[in-house]
Amino acid sequence: MTDVVVLDGERGDTASCLTYFQSLGIDPAARILDVGCRHGSFLENLRRRGYGDVHGLEVDAAAVTRGEGAYPALKGRMQAYDGTALPFPDHSFDVITMFDVIEHIPEVEAYLAGLRRLLRPGGRLVFQTPNLLIDAPYWILALRAFNREKLALIFREHCSLQTHGSLHRLLKRTGFHDVTIERNRSDTEFKKELVRQSLGWPGLLILQASNHFPMVLCPNFWGHARV
Template sequence: MLTVDFTRFPLAAGDRVLDLGCGAGRHAFECYRRGARVVALDRSAAEIREVATWFAAMRDEGEAPPGATATAMEGDALALPFPDDSFDVVIISEVMEHIPDDKGVLAEMVRVLRPGGRLAVTVPRYGPEKVCWALSDAYHEVEGGHIRIYRATELLGKLREAGLRPYGSHHAHALHAPYWWLKCAFGVENDTSPPVKAYHRLLVWDIMKKPLATRLAEHALNPLIGKSFVAYATKPHEPARAAL
């Protein structure tokens, strides 16, 4: 289930991609399939081991084109182990809401992104996320949980302050918002509640089958209750220096 829309965020074969806070690796896998040279970085050693295993399986099955590469590594988003201008593309999906120093993370992403490079950032959308917080303290008051809710204008403002130029945005995963409202209402750790179980089955069916009816419904509902806000930006080219 991808949050970044690659029709709005084009990726070329050979692009150097950093999936920052890759988690289970969904965006890293898609970039690898598209022929990119991918680095998936996360602070969780367990997640990185799993992502590395899947990269190896994809390689063995020929799921990535010739020239594509994939590396999974542990790392700190506030101290990225890469030189300046290392990547053509940086993706950070559902991560910034967890990090106290979000401006520091943005500064690091801008540093490793080459001039003219592209950034995709996704965060929980303000409205649906606010409902979750109102329904359940346990939803966000956990170690490593969400510490802030972004308004779209706030996130776009922080991108601009970091020196980036936003060029597009949209909302995603409208069908997932009611699922999390149900989870918060019946208990975030309670997976046996009949409404939660029934809605989870619907989501699994939708992800596996991708029926036209739910695709059209989600497309119509995304502007209203899309669970995620997605923004795209570029790093401007440095102005040419005047000749001495």
Template sequence: MITVDFSRLSIRPGDRILDIGCGSGRHTAAAYRLNGVRVTGADLNVEDLKEARARLDFHDRLGEHGDGVWSLAAADVTALPFPDACFDLVICSEVLEHIPDDELAMTEIVRVLKPGKPLVVSVPRYLPERICWALSDDYFNANQGHVRIYRKSALTDRLERTGTRCVGHHYAHSIHAPYWWLKCLVGPTRTDAIAARLYHRLLVWDIMHKPWITRFIDRLLNPILGKSLVIYLIKNSIKKGLDIKVALD
């Protein structure tokens, strides 16, 4: 699933993009299709990085890219191996809910972002996620370990305290929420539940073919049932911080 709406972002040829916690590389590959960008996918899971490499190689073979470059790195979001202020966009999609020390992770993703540049963070939305936790004691462990549920206001406030300002948000993937509720009812790790398998086939069909009817339903229900909360932020400029310091002095 592509959670980030790239049309909201001003991205120019030559920009460096970091997709931290890239998993199998969905957002890395989507960013790679932008014109002339240099995108890095980073994750701690080596198997996920192998999948991401295969996905990006496939894009190269098909010529489905924007004539930029891609790279992959094994990296911990709480100790990123990148210098300060080196990326023009950082994407952190469905990552923070897995991280025990999420405050350190937030500090790191802002540290490597250039001042005045965008940060996009997505996490499971509070209500759909709370329903999953209520339906199944195993859910928060089954999905690679969810350690917390975020409310939008609290998450936004914490991100802004790291030196960013929120410029917008939206909700995504409403038609995926009932699938996870169904999975929780039958057992989140089961693969033989017919209803869950049929729903999964529907979701795969939707992702592959993007029919207008499911796109319409998804957009219609996102404000109410959107599975993911997506927050768009801008890193505060250094100049503004210096101006404040001078004024205080």
């Protein structure tokens, strides 16, 4: 199996995103857009596995430049943008991925409606986003955010956190159907290192146990939906 390549400074669990994406049986000929691609490690891993028509959007222009230097085959395939105006015509893609992105978008309903328009009929949105009920307490503890200023910072960064129910309703309101929201393993090496640094061994025990939490308390929601 091809190794997973991840550029230093990449955000998110690239290996888990790749594993989840591959589990969906998406045609390698699909035209794919990764929203919030940062340096493009996820796209590069797809490319190395035979997905030839991959593209990315990212709000950090410097991250795109660094990614193009590290992954020359992606040069011209990633674009920096303002986070709102989607620079593609309608029906441009078969699949749009967004991992750890939904929670950062202030006008999330309008944004998702815009992404739906970019998908071709029968196209698929593939996503991962943290659970409001778990993510907010985690960052409060991890950042020792026990005052108003720190709390405001957390919710300014994660301004559109969802619960299981609100995420399902959001996707339906924005025109998606066949919505599937499911779990993926929580105790990956990426997550264990993150929790080890922030909460120590008590956090690791909770992380392990979270694999057995009910769906409404799953730390992260993974899923897909069609247009």
